[in-house]
Amino acid sequence: METARGHIVIGITGGIAAYKTMTLIRLFKKNGYEVKVVATPHAMEFVTRTTIETLSQNPLYVDLFDHSKPYDVQHIALADWADALVVAPATANIIGKYAHGIADDLLSTILLACQKPVFIAPAMNDKMYEEPSVQQNITLLRQKGCMIISPNSGSLACGTAGTGRMQEPEEIYQDVVQYLQKPQPLSGKNVMITAGPTYEPIDPVRFVGNRSSGLMGFALAETAAEMGAQVTLVTGPTHLHCQHPNIRRVDVETAEEMYQQCMLVQAQQDIMIMAAAVADYTPADPAPEKIKKKDDQLQLQLTKTKDILASIGKVKRENQLLVGFALETEHERENALKKLHNKNADMIVLNSLRDKGAGFGTPTNKVLMITKDEQTFESELKSKADIAHDILQVVCNML
Numbered sequence: 420m421e422t423a424r425g426h427i428v429i430g431i432t433g434g435i436a437a438y439k440t441m442t443l444i445r446l447f448k449k450n451g452y453e454v455k456v457v458a459t460p461h462a463m464e465f466v467t468r469t470t471i472e473t474l475s476q477n478p479l480y481v482d483l484f485d486h487s488k489p490y491d492v493q494h495i496a497l498a499d500w501a502d503a504l505v506v507a508p509a510t511a512n513i514i515g516k517y518a519h520g521i522a523d524d525l526l527s528t529i530l531l532a533c534q535k536p537v538f539i540a541p542a543m544n545d546k547m548y549e550e551p552s553v554q555q556n557i558t559l560l561r562q563k564g565c566m567i568i569s570p571n572s573g574s575l576a577c578g579t580a581g582t583g584r585m586q587e588p589e590e591i592y593q594d595v596v597q598y599l600q601k602p603q604p605l606s607g608k609n610v611m612i613t614a615g616p617t618y619e620p621i622d623p624v625r626f627v628g629n630r631s632s633g634l635m636g637f638a639l640a641e642t643a644a645e646m647g648a649q650v651t652l653v654t655g656p657t658h659l660h661c662q663h664p665n666i667r668r669v670d671v672e673t674a675e676e677m678y679q680q681c682m683l684v685q686a687q688q689d690i691m692i693m694a695a696a697v698a699d700y701t702p703a704d705p706a707p708e709k710i711k712k713k714d715d716q717l718q719l720q721l722t723k724t725k726d727i728l729a730s731i732g733k734v735k736r737e738n739q740l741l742v743g744f745a746l747e748t749e750h751e752r753e754n755a756l757k758k759l760h761n762k763n764a765d766m767i768v769l770n771s772l773r774d775k776g777a778g779f780g781t782p783t784n785k786v787l788m789i790t791k792d793e794q795t796f797e798s799e800l801k802s803k804a805d806i807a808h809d810i811l812q813v814v815c816n817m818l
């Protein structure tokens with residue numbers, strides 16, 4: 420018997436576009452995927468059990484407590500079985516429930532139990548689609564890591580025209596398959612990434628910090644996860660959100676906390692990339708209460724923090740790859756090389772603040788990568804996501 424190319428769970432909710440989902444089931448089946456379908460009771464107003472079961476060649480799941488099926492905790496079993504979950508059509512109702520963690524039927528319960536890629540193809544009336552709470556819920560789902568397959572505009576079943584028509588089954592199929600077939604050169608690898616600034620407390624309300632946005636570290640985490648890695652992202656304070664389900668985020672504030680968290684997991688990592696702008700000094704004796712305004716001058720005593728990159732460089736094993744960043748304003752290459760060797764890294768990514776559009780706070784970057792045998796790779800000014808891709812490509816080649 421031929422093995423399936425993958426397992427797809429298709430969720431159908433109550434919208435007229437449900438009839439098009441029959442073509443989607445057919446497309447996956449025709450191309451060698453195994454398909455199981457979960458429909459809400461409202462979806463069953465639009466399509467029939469016989470059609471779904473005939474096309475998918477599997478029993479249809481509708482009830483959370485279905486006593487006719489062999490004993491199994493269905494929502495867990497289906498979430499585990501799936502390589503990807505596709506909800507098409509997705510009504511405003513299922514989008515709202517999933518965005519807010521509500522699980523009151525089989526499909527919404529599976530969604531919460533699923534740690535695989537989830538694709539959502541919204542379909543509804545244009546006014547409903549544009550309604551602010553629906554848009555906010557879609558944003559929440561994107562932040563959770565769902566892939567939203569945006570609806571088309573055109574004439575809608577309710578007689579009006581606008582945006583809200585479910586994307587065509589062929590497009591949905593292509594989006595899912597392209598995602599599943601992306602090369603995963605970091606599959607099976609553990610990658611730790613540090614990101615963002617650190618905040619060093621002066622008193623309970625003030626801190627010493629820096630202008631790092633965390634964008635570069637987050638872009639590296641996303642890209643590494645897309646390349647198949649299990650990512651631990653140790654991040655200082657930032658407003659950024661992680662998208663990918665394979666990213667475990669650890670929030671820290673100070674250099675000491677970042678050091679502790681990194682040391683805790685470093686031994687299990689294959690690759691470690693230190694993109695955080697860690698404070699080099701921290702107030703020696705933070706005040707327990709808010710410092711009141713008194714004299715004309717205030718002296719702050721600062722002490723050196725632990726260097727995380729250098730500490731890991733001291734303990735790292737032969738088969739672990741360590742990458743540092745160097746942010747320089749002068750003698751860039753010379754300083755970067757010093758950091759590379761002094762901290763025992765395998766590669767250093769040099770940012771020059773003299774390059775416009777590179778470094779802190781910008782959405783773009785321009786870097787020079789230098790390996791420990793002093794091979795260099797240059798990346799032109801481009802988005803931090805593209806730079807992350809270049810860095811990880813060099814890392815993959817070094818592996």
Ligand code: CTP
Nearest residue numbers: 693694695697724725726727728743744745746
């Ligand atoms: N780094 C670190 N822990 C610190 C300081 C820096 O892990 N306490 C890491 C950074 O994440 C980066 C690299 O070391 O990957 C270089 O950081 P940078 O600030 O450029 O260099 P420093 O060693 O702090 O030296 P200087 O500030 O004097 O340039």
